[in-house]
Amino acid sequence: MKLKALLAASLLACLAASGQDVHQFKDPSxxxxxxxxxxxxxxxxxKKGITSDLEQFKKFGLSGTLIMLVGSETNDRQMWSDHHMPNPIISQTPAFFDAWKFAAQESARVGLTISSQCGPGWCHSGGPWVKPDQAVQHIAYTETKIAGTDRTVTLRVDDQPVGKAKAFHSAFSIDDLPVEVRIDLEQAVPVDAIYLHPFDNNDKKRFGMPAAFNITVAGKEDFSDSVTYTLRTGDAVPALFLKKNNKKIQHIRITTAGNYSVLREGKTQYLLALEEIVVMSGGRNVARNAAVHTSGSIEAFGYSAGAINDGFGMTLFNRVNDNTYILLRPGFDYYTSDIAIVAFPDKTQVSPAEVIDLTSKVQQGTITWKAPAGNWVIRRYAMRNALAYNRPPPVGGKGLECDKLDKLAVNAMFDSMVGRFIRESPQLAGNTIRAFEADSWEVGNPEWTVHFREEFIKRRGYDPAPWLITYKSDRVLGNEDLGKRFANDLYLTQTDLFAENFFSNLSGKADSLGMQFMTEPYTAPFDPVRMAGRVQVPMCEFWVSTERMHTARWAASAANTYGRKEVAAEAYTGRWNDGNWKMDPYAIKRVGDLAFCNGVNKMVLHGTALQPWGMDQKPGMNMFFWGTMFVPAQTWLQSGRAWTNYLSRCQYMLQQGRNVADVVGLLPTLDWEYTMPMGLHKKYNYDLVSEELLLNKMDVKDGYFTLPSGAKYRVLLLPETKGKMAPEMLRRIGYLLRKGGTIVCRDKPYHAPGLLNYQQNDSLVRQLTDELWGRMDGSTIVENKVGAGRLIWMKEVWKDEFDAERDYFLQTRTKGWEFWEEPAMTTRWSPAFMKLLKSVTPPDVEVLHASGKAMGWGGFPETAAGVRQGEDAVAWTHRLLGNTDIYFVSSQVATEQQAELMFRVKDKIPVIWDPETGKQYRCKEWAQEGDRIRVKIPFTPFGAVFILFQPAGNLPAGLYGMPEIKDSMPLNLAWDVRFPEGYGAPSQARLTAGSWSDSKEFGIKYFSGTATYQANINCTKKQLQSGVILSLGTVKNLAEVIINGSVVDTLWKPPYQSDISDFLRPGENSITLKITNTWWNRMVGDEQLPADLEWRENLRYAGNDFKGYELKEFPAWVWTNETRPSSKRVTFTPWRFVEKDSELLPAGLIGPVKLLFYER
Structure with missing residues (x-):
């Protein structure tokens, strides 16, 4: 019995529960x-490409575009810069802004909205108009050491910077040794010291650090008189001090000396090297004007220089004489601004009272200071331009990232591009021009800004300047704990300014314009829920090659707790082994449904490239090897509207009412990573809440934790505190407990995190925790009654379990190279926590039975991996609209299944709303059992339905149960098949059901596109007394069904069945099928023909994964649309994923085809 048959027949007599709702669901606005x-x-x-693309997007069923300006994938070379396009439009020029204005006008004409990222590149918010003093700033320092003998010394506060912004951003690849950096000085000079500044060895970023460098110095260009030294890198800034009276040096070569740790980018290992080189001669940095040559660049590995530099300090050979020293300006001559000059004893542990602020003593560029006896360190602190650039920018779009901590800098950034878009089309702002977006944060972290010192004093209550000596330094002020407390206050101030001056500021601009600000606020040092809650549309991303939904959880939590309607997603992002022209809507359905179950309700498909030639080249431009290919000339784009209709119906339903969750976890403002489960959603749904909401907005009513957004929860989960929590947070927790809340903790804090009044605050923390924790020890006593509430100490709240299916998926589909480096684990609530939840409330959804064959991607048998069972075979989410409970339930298996679920609903009737068809029908098998309702749901492969539970009085009459198939008739037809002109196939052929790739005829074997099948069948009057379903068996990949000239529907997923009862007539009937496959087979077919394009091989592999080839140069014929040299070739795209011997995919109408009959 075919499940689709049962579903389709029952839909015929459905009536609407609410006319407006049903209309919107059937055909969403x-x-x-x-x-x-x-x-x-x-x-x-x-402009030709703009118009063509927009018209195709409208036909595809989209409602808006989000422009992303991209260019260089590697940053060291503009990819596809050799395109020879006539009259190119360079980014940020008047012609570019004219093209953007034209795009806005065309969007209005065709009925689409248009939005833009904040600046060029996919991250983040910068451009060529950002001035150095309004760019991301880092803390830097230089220092000098003096021997104080109670004498007066002169400190020259020199304006000469230590370094110069040069091409020092080099990397050594383990796979390609030897690699070198070479410095050629302007002239030969005696060299006193050579300082190397390696990139930060930050474990969170997984950057490696070489253990040693070889430094070779020479006077002659051919290095025939060279001497080589080995420099260990144990110091923060390794320095090679050369002997006095050494020979003059003009040429320096630097290589690695082995014994290194590594930077991991997938399975490929890189030895990370240098950011800056200083060559000191007579108190001068003679490398400032040197020629620097590098044979590798860290930017080639996907990181900008600014993204991996966290600030630095240098101890320089800069004594002029016994009483005069030079304090060189930290940083580059690009931009630097002083913060403070401090002196302290030259020892590891320094007393706070021993730090002397010399800033006020600067007079006309010098400090005259009577240094006390002993050895002293003088540090000159400054904020310096971090050289953080947007990436990857288009031609004309590269520039500095704006300072996110400074409102004026953010405003200037906004006004320079997005603001100009709006000024040039003010009548479209807020309607056609709908939003602007800041993508994920991938360009390094800001550390300082103008007025930061004043903001810090205002917010934290003390001056940060003396404490800077503990920041990323081997100096200890007071004790190590005090330095950590200062770092906490520093990071907290940075985060506060980020929230206010970037996110809230830009949201305010959006409000004033009637627009939306969207952001993916993660991979940065700030709490993503807090930041996402500041904007109109929180945003996330999900990839087709992974089940990781952590960013969706952050964005959805922000929407649910702050009261936002939409949760957007950069959706279906792919890479070389999944975004490679093999994919169709069914292949990516499961992961999209999983995103819906994790809170997403607005898909922003990723993605498509603007086609400068319109539809003349097929499939045309793509964004390198990223993204699922939703390009206008995608074979299935127009028939894929049936899929975007499905997405739209889901999005309509998932934007109704409010989210239902039982658990809310507190996400700390700092150190928030890994403090809460990221992918857990079993039996009970959960959200994450920011500290600011819990402190200021959360309350307890009738045992529920409540927020002004309408969100309600039964249990509050505290993060692992690692011993620290602010007194004000403990007071709020006490308030929530006394009002009747149930709170779960994982440890017991014993001190406050900040520095101001820390001893008093530590004492207060211990006092408060003693009151709230009582006699609990986490082992023998695990619960304490506080007022009307309960505090429960639970060491294990969730746990990771080995996932055999995911392990199979990683080992086979990704061939050992996993982009996210995620383990083969699944996460579940611990038994102890589950027991607690059940004592508070029954599970929201309990899977009684579900089982089916798992598959990473739909339709690709090589991704099959055994069986998913129980709660692993079904995903779900729950919303409440008035008195109606709305459940979205998704089958996560690639086979049909009869799943049985228990829902926490009573005294209501379940009605299924089918987002594939837009129709509603009553559940066939369901029963109320106590305070819950058990429902049996028949699922098609990777099927999904909405189940609405409504009071019986709200249901219409006329909803029928599911019929039974009583008979079937095979259709062993010979089909007349027509192929389109220009696709390399014969104009027509006579075919039976079967895969095109099995054909002996070249043009059919390698065909990609849409072929039209036609055949006639005869139906008797007796047969038509029954309902009739056309079952196509296996289809690769989409099928439009036309009966007697009338379009019935488009089928894009198994079981490829269509109810044709209302379209048949007694006697002869015409069946027409428009079958569409993917571009893959024709691309393989073209490789059998003579080549007429040249390809690069530099990015061919990632680990063991074949990534493909980049086009070397665009030929002239792509712009003129003339016949190409290899005239039988059909496809053109600037990134080639296939080889001559690549395996073909099944394609066409494979069958078996039959008619299914059911009783009307």
Whole structure:
């Protein structure tokens, strides 16, 4: 019995529960339709391409575009810069802004919205108009050491910077040794010292650090008189001090000396090297004007120089004589601004009272200071331009990232591009021009800004200047704990300014314009829920090659707790082994449904590139090897509207009412990573809440934790505190407990995190925890009654279990190279926590039975991995609209299944709303059992339904149960098949059901596109007394069904069945099928033909994964649309994923085809 048959027949007599709701569900308005990332690649922008793309997007069923300006994938070379396009439009020029204005006008004409990222590149918010003093700033220092003998010394506060912004950003690849950095000085000079500044060895970023460098110095260019030294890198800034009276040096070569740790980018290992080189001669840095040559760049590995530099300090050879020293300006001559000059004894542990602030003593560039006896260190602190650039920018779009901590800098950034878009089309702002977006944070972390010192004093209550000597330094002020407390206050101030001056500031601008600010606020040092809650549309991302939904959880939690309607997602992002022209809507359905279950309700498809030639080249431009290919010339784009209709219906339903969750976890403002489960959603749903909401907005009513957004929870989960918690947070926890809340802790704090009045605050923390924790020890006593509430100490709240299915998926599909480096684990609530939850409330959804064959991608048998069972076979989410409970339930298995679920609902009737068809029908098998309702749900492969529970009085009459199939008839037909002109296939052929790739005829074997099948069948009057379903068996990949000239529907997933009862007539009937496959087979077919394109091999592999080939140069014929040299070739795209011997995919109408009959 075919499940689709049962479903389809029962839909015929459905009536609406609410006319408006049913209409919106059947055909959602544009407000609920997906958007798409529209990548403008480099300067390959044309008005012809703009118009063509927008018209195709509208046909695809989209409602908006989000422009992303991208170019260089590697930052050291503009990819596809050799395109030879006539009249290219360079980013940020008047022609570019004219093209953007044209795009806005065309969007209005075709009925689409248009939005933009904040600046060029996919991250983040910068551009060529950002001035150095309004760019991301880091803390830097220089220092000098003096021997104080109670004498007066002169400190020259020199304006000469230590370094110069040069191409020192080099990296050594383990796979490609030897690699070198070479410095050629302007002239030969005696060298006193050579300082190397390696990139920070930050474990969170997984950057490696070489244990030693070889430094070779020479006077002659051919290095025939060279001497080599080995420099260990144990110091923060390794220094090679050369002997006095050494020979003059003009040429320096630097290589690694082995014994290194590594930077991991997937399975490929890189030895990270240098950011800056200083060559000191007579108190001068003679490398400032040197020629620097590097044979490798860290930017080639996907990191900008600014993204991996966290600030530095240097101890320089800079004594002029016994009484005069030079304090060189920290940082580059690009931009530096002094913070403070401090002196302290030259020892590891320094008393706070021993730090002397010399800043006020600077007079006309010098400090005259009577140094006390002993050895002293003088440090000159400054904020310096971090050289953080947007990435990857298009031609004309590269520039500095703006200072996110400074409102004026953020405003200037906004006004320079997005603001100009709006000023040039003010009548479209807020309607056609809908939003602006800041993508994920991938460009390093800001440390300081103008007025930071004043802001710090205002917020934290003390001056940070003396404490800077503990920041990223081997100096201890007072004791190590005090330095950590200062760092906490420093990070907290940075985070506060980020929230206020970037996120809230830009949200205010959006409000004033009637627009939306969207952001993916993660991979940065701030709490993503707090930051996402500050904007109109929190945003996340999910990839087709992973089940990781942690960013969706952050964005959805922000929406649920702060009261936002939409949760957007950069959706279906792919890479070389999944975004490679093999994918169709069914292949990516499961992961999209999983995102819906984790809170997403607005898909922004990722993505498509602007096609400068319109539809003349097929499939055309793509954004390198990233993204699922939703390009206008995608074979299935137009028939794929049936899929975007599905997404739109889901988005409509998932934007109704409010989210239902039982658990809320507190996400700390700092050190928030790994403090809460990221992918857990079993039996009970959960949200994360920011500290600011818990402190200021959360309350308890009738045993529920409540927020002004309407969110309600039964249990509050505290993070592992690692012993620290602010007194004000403990007071709030006590308040919530006394009002009747149930709170679970994982440890017991014993001190406050900050520095001001720390002894008093530590005492207060111990006092408060003694009151709240009572006699609990976490082992023998694990619960304490506080007022009307309960505090429960539970060491294990969730646990990771080995996941055999995921392990199979990682080992086979990704061939040992996993982009996210995620383990083969699944996460579950611990038994102890589950027991607690059940004592508070029954599970929201309990899977009584579910089982089916697992598959990473739909339709690809090589991703099959055994069986998923129980709660692993079903995903779900729950919303409440008035008195109606709305459950979205998704089958996560690739086979049909009869799942049985128990829902925490009573005294209501379940009705299924089918997002594939837009129709509603009554559940066939369900029963109320106590305070819950058990429902049996028939699922098609990777199927999904909405189950609405409504009071019986709200249901309409006329909803029928599911019928039974009583008979079937095979259709062993010979089909007349027509192929389109220009696709390399014969114009027509006579075919039976079967895969095109099995054909002996070249043009059919390698065909990609849409072929039209036609055949006639005869139906008797007796047969038509029954309902009739056309079952196509296996289809690769989509099928539009036309009966007697009338379009019935488009099928895009198994079981490929269509109810054709209302379209048949007695006697002869015409069946027409438009079958569409993917571009893959024709691309393989083209490789059998003579080549007419040249390809680079530099990015061919990632670990063991084949990534493909980059086009070397665009031929002239792509712009003129003339016949190409290899005239039988069909496809053109600038990134080639296939080889001549790549395996073909099944394609076409494979069958078996039959008619299924059911009783009307």
């Amino acid at each position: 544009d407000d609920y339709r997906p958007w798409i990332f529209w990548d403008w690649i480099n300067d390959m922008v044309t």
